[in-house]
Amino acid sequence: KAGVTQTPRYLIKTRGQQVTLSCSPISGHRSVSWYQQTPGQGLQFLFEYFSETQRNKGNFPGRFSGRQFSNSRSEMNVSTLELGDSALYLCASSYDRGFWYGYTFGSGTRLTVV
């Protein structure tokens, strides 16, 4: 079956702009989580969505937001981009909340802010 699909794979944006990233989970998976990965900070949890509701949130500023649609696809948005937002953004999906068996990551979106 198809894996977790993230689009786009690469993105270059200018400081101050906003960006929207997309994540399509594995068919049947209802929980989608987002992570930011940087060399200095490792994998940092952004938020989790389940049944179109944000269920958990990491320690990121309000410029980072997300949503989930009825088909479980999710988007995350970063407004007023800063240079420090340059990172690999990963999403992961699972069948249910806290259900780690089959917890699968996408290949990520590499965001570069210039």
Next chain:
Amino acid sequence: GQQLNQSPQSMFIQEGEDVSMNCTSSSIFNTWLWYKQDPGEGPVLLIALYKAGELTSNGRLTAQFGITRKDSFLNISASIPSDVGIYFCAGQDFGNEKLTFGTGTRLTIIP
């Protein structure tokens, strides 16, 4: 944010050698996961552990859930070139339905 203490940070080994890495936490975890990440890709789940003391193998990989519930170990036997990558541990602590990731161990195989 919170992170697990993973060691070593990097390893340089020769093909055929065995590898050991571990993660420790100040919190008690009820789940430990081990992932491998190749350059430009997302992490791939290698082994999942759900009970204290549990020892699980996946081919040449063996992982253990520490008895104290605060640590986990991953061993790779007879390393091969495709083992190169970054290995992450991740854990879930009680009452918190999200994963915390370790800082990663970068494995390099010297020709």
